[in-house]
Amino acid sequence: MAKIYVTRKLPEEVESRLSEHFDVRSWEYEDEPVPRETLLEEIKDVDGVFCMITEQMDEEVLEAGEKLQVVANMAVGHNNIDVEAATARGITVTNTPDVLTETTADLAFALLMASARRLPETSDILRKGEWGAWSPLQFTGQDVFGATLGIIGLGRIGEAVVQRTHGFKMNVLYHSRTRKPEKESALGIHYEEQDTLLQKSDFVMLLLPYSSESHHLIGQRELALMKKRAILINASRGGIVDEDALYHALANNEIWGAGLDVYEQEPLPADHPLLTLSNVTALPHIGSATVKTRLAMAHLAVDNLIAVLDGKEAVTAVNH
Ligand code: GLV
Ligand code: GLV
Secondary structure (H helix, E strand, O other): OOEEEEOOOOOHHHHHHHHHHOEEEEOOOOOOOOOHHHHHHHHHHOOEEEEOOOOOEOHHHHHHOOOOOEEEEOOOOOOOEOHHHHHHOOOEEEOOOOOOHHHHHHHHHHHHHHHHOOHHHHHHHHHOOOOOOOOOOOOOOOOOOOOEEEEEOOOHHHHHHHHHHHHHOOEEEEEOOOOOHHHHHHHOEEEOOHHHHHHHOOEEEEOOOOOOOOOOOEOHHHHHHOOOOOEEEEOOOHHHEOHHHHHHHHHOOOOOEEEEOOOOOOOOOOOOHHHHOOOEEEOOOOOOOOHHHHHHHHHHHHHHHHHHHOOOOOOOEOOO
16 A cells, blocks of 8 residues: 555545555644654655645655655645656646635635625624714725726636626736637636736736745735725735735725735734734635535545556646
């Protein structure tokens, strides 16, 4: 039997499936990531690893896995893995696309609506007993219906978000590295250069992978191009936005608000400056967090381990 290491406590049905196929060792805790020293030790004699975005699968870790053939990440994003170093060692890297597309698009759109209509902020005011007498501009937000949404990064999740905008009669602009003319007519969307998209959009939504190329893609210059009434939505990876620049833009009302599901540092500390701002709608990285989708992601990671360690093609490989 092939040996695998699992970096977190998994749901029982996933664990039992793994133990039917593999000699399994696991980190046993649900809420605590495996310490790096433990991972470096455990990886030495295994053929495969089932990991989360909390593990930095860098060159040192991959090098320690002398027999390692496959790293199965339970996420669509794989910026926690040095894919180039894995490829150079013949290690297959897999992720979990598709199964989380609709769930993540739901959350991205929910975050857009919650930010526009100030849902968490006003709900908190009510709970604190601070709901003052009705007044004309009390708790007023921004309209979603008929607004212009600019999506940066038009992958599967971006397309699924576009489907959701149709009922809201939104005007959708997009920017991506490669222009996709066939999507433009099929989805009724318009390509713009990034700067133009930033200038024209009421909502700017980031749905692109994180890499050295997208690091701090949105900084002071980009935020300054946005409308004063615009809202920035980030449900991909925190590092795409320069958080210091974002804090200053929000604190000085250079943009109207931000809806964030991801941060440069996760978990985000409760005393982080961004959380002092009432125009930030903040969620704890829950894009794919439904029971059904998290199970589907875990099972897809298992499918990938089984395929590769059986000498077959991975189901959803990132490299090779
Ligand atoms: C979660 O952030 C994922 O990439 O699946
Ligand atoms: C990214 O991988 C996406 O599905 O949009």
